[in-house]
Amino acid sequence: MTNNNYFQQNFYSEYLKPEDKYVFLKAQPEFKFNVIGAGMIGMEHIRVTMLEGRAAINGVYDLDQSSAEWTKEAFEKEYDYELHLYNSLEEACFDPSVDGLIICTPNYTHLEVMKTAVQSGKHILLEKPMATTIPDVLAIQDLVKDYEGVFQIGLQYRHKPIYDEALHEVLHKKSLGEVKNISLMEHRVPFLDKVDQWNKFSKFSGGTLVEKCCHYFDLMNVVAGSKPVSVYASGSLAVNYQDFEYEGESSDVVDQAFVTVEYENGVKGNFNLCMFAPMFYEEMTVCGSKGRIKTYENDDFLPSSRANTHFEILTGENGTSKISTPMYPAIIQNSGHHGGTYYEHKYFVDNIKGDYKDTATLEEGLWSIVVGVAAEESIKNKAVINIEELLNQSKQAVE
Known part of the structure; x- marks a missing residue:
């Protein structure tokens, strides 16, 4: 389907009669999806769905009418049919002509949206983070524990080319032997603007280490292959939003942090965040008993022609070492999050069709948030957070 879209976008074929089209024949999608939440990430999901092609x-539906209308206008300029605007969440979820729901609303709304969405029985792709608090995540877990449709968490970073390559070497080929320590880094520009600026306030976003960094904690958890037992973090709001105020409130989200995680199996992890750097840079280093991996992704706005991805695995006398530049075809890699969102959608559709692919599960979504919440709590309390105690407190809050 992607090749079909590529041919249509890059070659002129209008002179051909319908019966003469094979490569240029426009395939019909098998599924229909509705997007709940028409903001920036909602638009990315729309673009990728249409690119992947097996769904349309x-x-x-969006509470903010202007966002919904802007999305409709942009969609209809790009694609060849009308986008339906729903008047309510219920209408969008229960439309009998629709097979799946992609939930992209602000973090703090996910639980309430899910209460309605699960009643539809439709396949669901829920954007990260699942929720902003552990009690809310546990409530969502309860909602979908016997769910028959596909339920997938939007932790698409694991599908970026640099991490896809690393996970293959670590988990499938076992190239590093036993993993011993993991280091992740994100250096980037500040949070971008959102409707009502909800991402500038921890009460709406869950805090930076939940909202944004759950991606990295998910990667750390997957590579560690174990559950976290303790988290210690140091962080602050150092540079960004010093003069920012919205409806009388000042921003309280951290823009720098160091997070240390210890796991049941003895693996050590750390994460380094800076959100006032003039770039988008992320890196993962994994050290094991038989070697080391370093991989990174870099967009620094400079006019240089160097590759913006890098992967290296050094195994010494234990096996083959290599240095490479992981990438996807340009049409995919440029579609969002270096192609991670595309493969998130591809595997979502594969799973709907019964062709099982490994995607972020409910439990993995939970643990990515547990580490983020623990890190936020550690910064507030200047203390090491015991994960078992944190979970017990959260379960008591639910009860």
């Missing part, structure tokens, strides 16, 4: 976007 039927309609959107």
Whole structure:
């Protein structure tokens, strides 16, 4: 389907009669999805759905009418049919012509949206983070524990080319032997603007280490292959939003942090965050008993022609070492999050069709948030957070 879209976008074929089209024949999508939440990430999900091609976007629902109308206008300029705007969440979820729901609303709304969405029985792709608090995640877990449709968490970073390559070497080929320590880094520009600026406030986003960094904690958890037992973090709001105020409130999200995680199996992990750097840079280093991996992704706005991805695995006398530049075809890699969102969608559709692919599960979504919440708590309390105690407190809050 992607090749079909590529041919249509890059070659002129209008002179051909319908019966003369094979490569240029426009395939019909098998599924229809609705997008709940028409903001920046909602638009990315729309673009990727249409690019992947086996599903099409039927309609959107958003509480903010201007966002919904802007999305409709942009969609209809790009694609060849009308996008339906729903008047309510219920209408969008229960439309009998639709097969799946992609939930992209602000973090703090996910639980309430899910209460309605699960009643539809439709396949669901829920954007990260699942929720902003552990009690809310546990509530979502309860909602979908016997769910028959596909339920997938939007932790698409694991599908970026640099991490896909690393996970293959670590988990499948076992090239590093036993993993011993993991180091992750994100240096980037500040949070971008959102409707009502909800991402500038911890009460709406869960805090930076939940909202943004759950991606990295998910990667750390997967590579560690174990559950976290303790988290210690240091961080602050050092540079960004010093003069920012919205409806009388000042921002309280951290823009720098160091996070240390210890796991049941003895693996050590650390994460380094800076959100006032003039770039988008992320890196993962994994050291094992038989070697080391370093991989990174870099967009620094400079006019240089160097590759923006890098992967290296050094195994010494234990096996083959290599240095490479992981990438996807440009049409995929440029579609969002270096192609991670595309493969998130591809595997979502594969799973709907019964062709099982490994994607972020409910439990993995939970643990990515547990580490993020623990890190936020550690910064507030200047203390090491015991994960078992944190979970017990959260379960008591639910009860």
